[in-house]
Amino acid sequence: MNSVAQAAAPPIRLNVVRWIGFKTIVIREYGRIIRIWGQTIVPSVVTAVLYFAIFGSLIGRRVGVMGGFDYKQFIAPGLIMMSVITNSYGNVVASFFGAKFGKHVEELLVSPLPNWVIVAGYATGGVVRGVLVGLAVTVVSLVFTHLHVHHLALIFTALVLTSLTFALAGFLNALFAKNFDQVNWIPAFVLTPLTYFGGVFYSVSLLPDWAQNLSYVNPILYMVNAFRFGFLGVSDVDVGVAFALMASAAIVLFAVAVGLMNRGTGIRE
Amino acid sequence: MRPLWRAFAASNRGVDSGSLALSGATPDAFVMNALSVRGLTKTYSNGVQALKGVDLEVERGDFFALLGPNGAGKTTLIGIITSLVNKTAGEARVFGHDIDRELEAAKACIGIVPQEINFNMFETPHTIVVNQAGFYGIPRQVARERAEKYLKQLQLWDKRNGISRGLSGGMKRRLMIARALMHEPRLLILDEPTAGVDIEIRRSMWDFLREINARGTTIILTTHYLEEAETLCRNIAIINGGRIIERDGMRSLLGRLHVATFVLNLRESLGVAPHLEGYVTRLVDDHTLEVEVSKEESINEIFARLSALGIEVLSMRNKVNRLEEIFMRLVEGRAIPGEGAGEVASAGAPATPRTPAEVAR
Ligand SMILES: Nc1ncnc2c1ncn2[C@@H]1O[C@H](COP(=O)(O)OP(=O)(O)OP(=O)(O)O)[C@@H](O)[C@H]1O
Ligand SMILES: [Mg+2]
Numbered sequence: 090m091n092s093v094a095q096a097a098a099p100p101i102r103l104n105v106v107r108w109i110g111f112k113t114i115v116i117r118e119y120g121r122i123i124r125i126w127g128q129t130i131v132p133s134v135v136t137a138v139l140y141f142a143i144f145g146s147l148i149g150r151r152v153g154v155m156g157g158f159d160y161k162q163f164i165a166p167g168l169i170m171m172s173v174i175t176n177s178y179g180n181v182v183a184s185f186f187g188a189k190f191g192k193h194v195e196e197l198l199v200s201p202l203p204n205w206v207i208v209a210g211y212a213t214g215g216v217v218r219g220v221l222v223g224l225a226v227t228v229v230s231l232v233f234t235h236l237h238v239h240h241l242a243l244i245f246t247a248l249v250l251t252s253l254t255f256a257l258a259g260f261l262n263a264l265f266a267k268n269f270d271q272v273n274w275i276p277a278f279v280l281t282p283l284t285y286f287g288g289v290f291y292s293v294s295l296l297p298d299w300a301q302n303l304s305y306v307n308p309i310l311y312m313v314n315a316f317r318f319g320f321l322g323v324s325d326v327d328v329g330v331a332f333a334l335m336a337s338a339a340i341v342l343f344a345v346a347v348g349l350m351n352r353g354t355g356i357r358e
Numbered sequence: 359m360r361p362l363w364r365a366f367a368a369s370n371r372g373v374d375s376g377s378l379a380l381s382g383a384t385p386d387a388f389v390m391n392a393l394s395v396r397g398l399t400k401t402y403s404n405g406v407q408a409l410k411g412v413d414l415e416v417e418r419g420d421f422f423a424l425l426g427p428n429g430a431g432k433t434t435l436i437g438i439i440t441s442l443v444n445k446t447a448g449e450a451r452v453f454g455h456d457i458d459r460e461l462e463a464a465k466a467c468i469g470i471v472p473q474e475i476n477f478n479m480f481e482t483p484h485t486i487v488v489n490q491a492g493f494y495g496i497p498r499q500v501a502r503e504r505a506e507k508y509l510k511q512l513q514l515w516d517k518r519n520g521i522s523r524g525l526s527g528g529m530k531r532r533l534m535i536a537r538a539l540m541h542e543p544r545l546l547i548l549d550e551p552t553a554g555v556d557i558e559i560r561r562s563m564w565d566f567l568r569e570i571n572a573r574g575t576t577i578i579l580t581t582h583y584l585e586e587a588e589t590l591c592r593n594i595a596i597i598n599g600g601r602i603i604e605r606d607g608m609r610s611l612l613g614r615l616h617v618a619t620f621v622l623n624l625r626e627s628l629g630v631a632p633h634l635e636g637y638v639t640r641l642v643d644d645h646t647l648e649v650e651v652s653k654e655e656s657i658n659e660i661f662a663r664l665s666a667l668g669i670e671v672l673s674m675r676n677k678v679n680r681l682e683e684i685f686m687r688l689v690e691g692r693a694i695p696g697e698g699a700g701e702v703a704s705a706g707a708p709a710t711p712r713t714p715a716e717v718a719r
Binding site: 102103105106107108109110112113114116117120124188191192193195196197198199200201202203353357358 | 402403437440441442443444461462463465466468470472474475476477478479480481485486489490492493494495496497498537
């Protein structure tokens with residue numbers, strides 16, 4: 090036995106390891122977003138341009154005023170939010186499922202990082218993508234209309250909480266998914282309809298009572314309205330309730346994701 | 359919320375246990391060894407019993423071979439230690455850190471080179487190794503320096519900025535070795551690192567592994583190239599059907615094989631095998647003769663006898679590598695020639711681990 094092997098190993102400072110590990114996951118996710126920017130950033134920008142051109146400029150002219158604002162101004166926060174939701178979710182589901190599929194998730198699983206750090210890292214990656222795309226769509230909006238800022242901090246909080254919630258939801262989707270169909274299924278059949286019915290294009294006050302009541306169980310309605318409130322100062326729902334809902338959703342989803350990871354669901358034999 | 363709490367609780371216990379492994383006045387093997395595995399079992403969800411109660415001790419600083427036929431359970435065992443596979447029952451410790459209670463501390467000690475390629479094919483080798491260091495808490499600046507060091511040592515520096523999919527099979531394996539070394543682990547586990555690697559690079563990998571072992575890193579190696587295990591490793595365990603069937607020092611194990619078979623290449627053709635008193639001979643073809651020689655007998659004697667018969671030997675080689683011979687016999691449950699029948703019976707059951715100290719190093 091040689092002396093080197095016997096020597097005391099330096100103590101492992103777990104909190105330092107976790108912090109550096111967390112940053113590394115975020116940096117890696119950011120690198121992925123930038124590396125494949127044609128798939129991560131561009132599509133939402135193109136979609137936003139189309140929406141503004143067709144719904145905003147062509148149809149919007151006939152709609153006139155919505156919720157007390159010019160139609161383009163009214164839909165701008167909704168369109169930004171829509172791209173934030175799709176992209177936060179899409180980033181995590183694609184990246185984490187890709188890591189499972191390509192087996193490089195093992196790089197993280199064998200590392201000393203606890204599962205909550207891994208979940209937090211991926212979720213933050215999703216937020217980064219949501220915010221980047223949100224900014225890009227905001228720039229597009231500014232080309233078509235002017236944005237009034239009612240309360241910047243609220244805008245930002247709503248943006249982060251929404252993208253965090255959907256990033257975590259995307260993580261759960263990726264954990265359970267066994268193939269690429271299951272990665273595409275929820276965005277297509279759950280997320281898109283909920284977003285369209287979530288008051289992106291209209292104020293729910295236009296709806297008949299039953300449809301309004303139904304809309305209130307749609308979580309996206311609260312997110313879109315909280316965000317719109319930050320810009321326009323108008324909302325179909327109680328903004329306090331909306332923020333409480335978003336925060337609770339993020340906390341619950343985080344706990345569930347960490348719990349499933351600890352059990353090994355979808356990642357460990 | 360409980361799992362969340364558990365994750366916190368488990369990791370916080372890891373903090374103060376760093377000194378535990380080294381402070382014990384009576385060093386229990388279970389605490390002191392690089393790896394300590396007790397009663398480990400694994401039944402996969404499809405009902406396959408991959409491990410049926412594995413006990414294994416690997417000393418600090420050892421260069422250890424874990425051998426076994428395909429499907430023996432090697433990768434499963436390694437998977438449990440590195441937490442890629444959930445165990446069914448049993449315990450495992452890495453440098454005294456229990457994988458149930460101090461998982462983070464245990465994992466921080468291990469570097470793993472997996473059997474199957476598991477890096478992101480779309481990332482560059484440089485990104486892969488630098489990020490891996492980050493997952494082990496190595497600051498980015500240090501990680502960049504180490505990336506240069508290890509990518510150069512594994513002859514991948516020129517390839518560092520291309521996408522990894524473009525690497526050859528052997529380069530991909532070397533990349534995984536570089537990746538495993540980035541946090542300079544105390545225990546390096548290599549699951550068939552040399553599969554598909556050419557001879558020249560394999561030999562340079564051997565030198566490289568010997569060197570890091572000499573500097574104090576404990577190494578556990580699985581391989582199907584028994585010559586490789588024989589050359590590199592000081593201690594050995596053979597696993598078969600989910601059980602350890604042999605655990606010994608390499609020299610002591612090889613020493614148990616008392617018979618060697620030599621293959622002689624003859625100048626003249628022979629019709630029948632020559633009769634050599636006291637030796638078992640067999641004519642393979644008219645120019646090739648096999649002779650079994652027990653350890654006590656000298657080879658000179660054979661040459662003397664053959665010369666007397668006017669038979670000229672052009673060249674000679676061992677029929678099989680010695681470890682290969684022992685391995686085959688153990689795995690097939692046959693006797694090792696020269697050993698008592700009692701030894702053979704124990705080959706089927708888990709062998710009592712012998713202390714590695716037996717072996718002269
Ligand atoms: N994910 C899995 N699900 C079900 N059975 C598995 C799984 N992985 C391995 N097994 C089974 O467990 C047994 C042990 O496999 P393992 O991969 O540990 O063997 P090994 O010793 O590493 O073999 P090899 O030398 O071929 O790599 C085999 O019977 C195998 O079929
Ligand atoms: Mg294997």
